[in-house]
Amino acid sequence: MRVYVPVHPSDLAAAVTGQWEPASGYALTARLLDITAVEDEEELVEQVRDAAAADAVLELGASRRAVVVVDYPRQDVTPVTGAHPAAVTLEGRVDPGSVACAFVDEADGGEDAALAAKGDAEALARLEESDLLWYDASELAALDL
Numbered sequence: 001m002r003v004y005v006p007v008h009p010s011d012l013a014a015a016v017t018g019q020w021e022p023a024s025g026y027a028l029t030a031r032l033l034d035i036t037a038v039e040d041e042e043e044l045v046e047q048v049r050d051a052a053a054a055d056a057v058l059e060l061g062a063s064r065r066a067v068v069v070v071d072y073p074r075q076d077v078t079p080v081t082g083a084h085p086a087a088v089t090l091e092g093r094v095d096p097g098s099v100a101c102a103f104v105d106e107a108d109g110g111e112d113a114a115l116a117a118k119g120d121a122e123a124l125a126r127l128e129e130s131d132l133l134w135y136d137a138s139e140l141a142a143l144d145l
Contacts, residue, residue: 001074002100003027003088004049006056009066009104009145016096016140024089025070026052027077032085048086049103053132054124057113064105064113065127068140071098102140103132 005025007015014020026048028041038044053065072090080087105113109130115123135143 001027001072001077002045003070003072003077003090004052005068005070005090006052006060006062007066007068008056008060008062009064009143012066012068012102012104012135012143012145013141015068015070015094015099015102016137018093018096020094021092022068022070022090022094024080024087025077026055026084026086027072027079027088029079029086029088031079035085049132050128051084051086053103053105054116054128057116057127058124061117062113064107064109064145065132066102066104066145067132068102069100070094071100096137099137099140101137102135104135104143104145105130106133107145 003025005022028048052067056062056065076091078089112123112127
């Protein structure tokens with residue numbers, strides 16, 4: 001199951017060490033599929049990724065949005081009742097081979113991330129309008145963010 005895990009940008013390299021064990025993320029869950037009006041799966045996946053990206057700033061206090069995309073065994077992913085419909089808990093270490101890619105804000109997203117973390121809705125809206133940069137899993141260990 002493809003899971004979008006919010007992280008601090010400085011923790012991206014940890015995703016490919018074989019020691020990384022994130023506790024939560026976001027996925028295309030049955031609950032989300034049941035309640036959504038969106039019919040385009042690609043658009044829905046982008047919404048799930050964006051929820052994870054916002055979580056990196058709003059919940060983790062990251063300096064900018066960052067998400068690691070991991071293919072998890074379905075039995076290690078559990079939907080979270082009463083939370084965001086895409087929220088899941090995760091069990092087990094991440095096999096480096098299961099990391100697909102990462103998405104990260106450009107460096108200039110830091111100011112809006114700091115403001116959004118303090119509750120500035122306009123800053124969060126600006127972040128959500130900006131594109132996330134894509135990085136292949138092979139690039140994560142070398143990123144200096």
